[in-house]
Amino acid sequence: MRKSCNCDKEGTNKGAWSKQEDQKLVDYIRTNGKGCWRSIPKAAGLHRGGKSCRLRWINYLRPDIKRGDFAQDEEDLIIKLHALLGNRWSLIAGRLPGRTDNEVKNYWNSHIRRKLIKIGIDPNNHKLKQINHHRLLQSTGSPASPAAGTASSSGSMNNDHNKQYLITNKNLGSNDDRINNYNNSDTVIRCLENETNIGLSTTRQLNLDLNIAIPSTPRLTLVDNEKPKQNSEPTKISREVAMDGEPVPTLLLFG
DNA sequence: AAAAGAGCCAACCGCGATAAG
DNA sequence: GCTTATCGCGGTTGGCTCTTT
Numbered sequence: 001m002r003k004s005c006n007c008d009k010e011g012t013n014k015g016a017w018s019k020q021e022d023q024k025l026v027d028y029i030r031t032n033g034k035g036c037w038r039s040i041p042k043a044a045g046l047h048r049g050g051k052s053c054r055l056r057w058i059n060y061l062r063p064d065i066k067r068g069d070f071a072q073d074e075e076d077l078i079i080k081l082h083a084l085l086g087n088r089w090s091l092i093a094g095r096l097p098g099r100t101d102n103e104v105k106n107y108w109n110s111h112i113r114r115k116l117i118k119i120g121i122d123p124n125n126h127k128l129k130q131i132n133h134h135r136l137l138q139s140t141g142s143p144a145s146p147a148a149g150t151a152s153s154s155g156s157m158n159n160d161h162n163k164q165y166l167i168t169n170k171n172l173g174s175n176d177d178r179i180n181n182y183n184n185s186d187t188v189i190r191c192l193e194n195e196t197n198i199g200l201s202t203t204r205q206l207n208l209d210l211n212i213a214i215p216s217t218p219r220l221t222l223v224d225n226e227k228p229k230q231n232s233e234p235t236k237i238s239r240e241v242a243m244d245g246e247p248v249p250t251l252l253l254f255g
Numbered sequence: 256a257a258a259a260g261a262g263c264c265a266a267c268c269g270c271g272a273t274a275a276g
Numbered sequence: 277g278c279t280t281a282t283c284g285c286g287g288t289t290g291g292c293t294c295t296t297t
Contacts, residue, residue, distance in 0.1 A: 017266085
C-alpha cells in the first residue's frame with residue numbers, strides 16, 4: 001500500500017507563501033525536478049502539503065509563466081474558447097502559452113464575465129439576451145433611417161436590463177422572421193453600444209461577430225482529440241467541424 | 256480621514272480519475 | 277479485483293487593495 005497522505009497533518013503551513021518558502025521550492029525543483037509532489041515538501045524542507053506545493057509551482061513559480069495583464073488577443077481567444085469549451089479552464093489555458101488555468105479562470109470571472117454581462121451577453125451560454133427588440137427592428141426596418149444612431153442621441157439609454165432583447169442563434173431559434181432575416185452584425189453592434197451606453201464598440205474590441213442567422217441544423221462531427229484526461233463528464237468534447245475540417249463556431253456570436 | 260463596498264487574485268477544498276500496492 | 281494514495285481539475289473562499297461615499 002502507499003504511504004498515507006500527509007496533506008492534512010498538523011504543522012503544515014497554510015495560506016500565503018513566504019519568499020523563503022518560494023525559494024526553497026524553486027531551488028529544490030531546479031535541482032531535483034518535480035518528481036513526486038508528496039515527497040517534495042519534506043525533501044525541500046517545507047512545512048506544506050504536496051498539493052499546496054504543486055499548486056504554488058504551477059500557478060506562480062513555474063519559470064515559463066507569463067505574468068501581467070492579458071493582451072486583447074488573449075482575451076478574445078479566451079472568450080472564443082470558453083464558448084466552445086465551457087469552464088474547462090485547463091484546456092483554455094493550454095491554448096494560452098504562459099497562462100495558468102487559475103489565472104484564466106480568475107480573469108474570466110473578474111473581467112471578461114463582467115464585460116460580457118455589461119454588453120448584454122450571457123457569459124454562461126454566450127447568447128445575446130439584452131438587445132432591445134423594438135430598437136433592433138427600428139434600426140433594421142429602413143436603411144434610410146439613422147438606425148441606432150438616433151437612439152444614442154436620446155442620451156443615456158440607462159441600463160434597463162428588463163428590456164426584452166431578441167436575438168437568435170442556432171440553438172435558440174426564433175419565430176420572428178424579420179429578426180431571422182436580418183444579418184447585419186454592424187447594426188447589432190450599434191444597438192449594443194447604444195443600449196449599454198459603453199464607449200465606441202467595446203463589442204468590436206471584443207472582436208465579436210454578432211451575426212443573427214436562421215436556426216439551422218449543424219452538421220456535426222465529434223472530435224475526440226480534446227478529450228479531458230480525467231473528468232468523466234463529458235467523456236468527449238464535441239466540436240462542430242465543417243466538411244472541410246475547419247472548426248465551425250459553436251455559437252454564432254463568435255466567428 | 257475614515258468607513259464601506261467592490262474588485263481582484265492566491266490559495267484552499269472537494270471531487271473524479273488514475274496509479275500503485 | 278479491491279483499496280487507498282496521488283494527481284489534476286473546477287469551484288469557492290479569504291484577505292488584501294483600490295475606489296467610492
